[in-house]
Amino acid sequence: MIKYTRCFSKLNNYFLKKIGKSKKISLNIHNSNFYDELEKDYNNNSSLIILIIVMLFATFYSLVNTENKAKEMAQKDLDSTDFRKVELKKESKSSDLFLIKCGSNVCALMDKNRKTYLEDAKNIVFSVQQIDTKK
Incomplete structure (x- = not known):
């Protein structure tokens, strides 16, 4: 044109x-x-x-x-997401690990310095989280 x-x-x-x-x-x-x-x-x-x-x-x-x-x-x-704190069964380099997302075999974890790790799901200890029932 x-x-x-x-x-x-x-x-x-x-x-x-x-x-x-x-x-x-x-x-x-x-x-x-x-x-x-x-x-x-x-x-x-x-x-x-x-x-x-x-x-x-x-x-x-x-x-x-x-x-x-x-x-x-x-x-x-x-920055706005509140991640769930988890622990590993074995000793790790970082003490504070947060769960990002889990797949079928591995889970993505993040430490305080925002360094990410992939860890086998069977090596992760999930803490009990209290659910807020207020509506």
């Missing part, structure tokens, strides 16, 4: 007028369309290249923005 409006050639002519250079009128051989087609192809190809470059930059910035928002949301969720 953009290439049919010839906006890039009009923009080129506008900038040439602003810098004081006008497009020279040259006489072509009668019925010779070689130079006209060459200029038309150049304008079409250059407009497509510019459009592709703009799309690539827009995609890149969109991905960077998405990654930054995801990091902020994850940090906010991590």
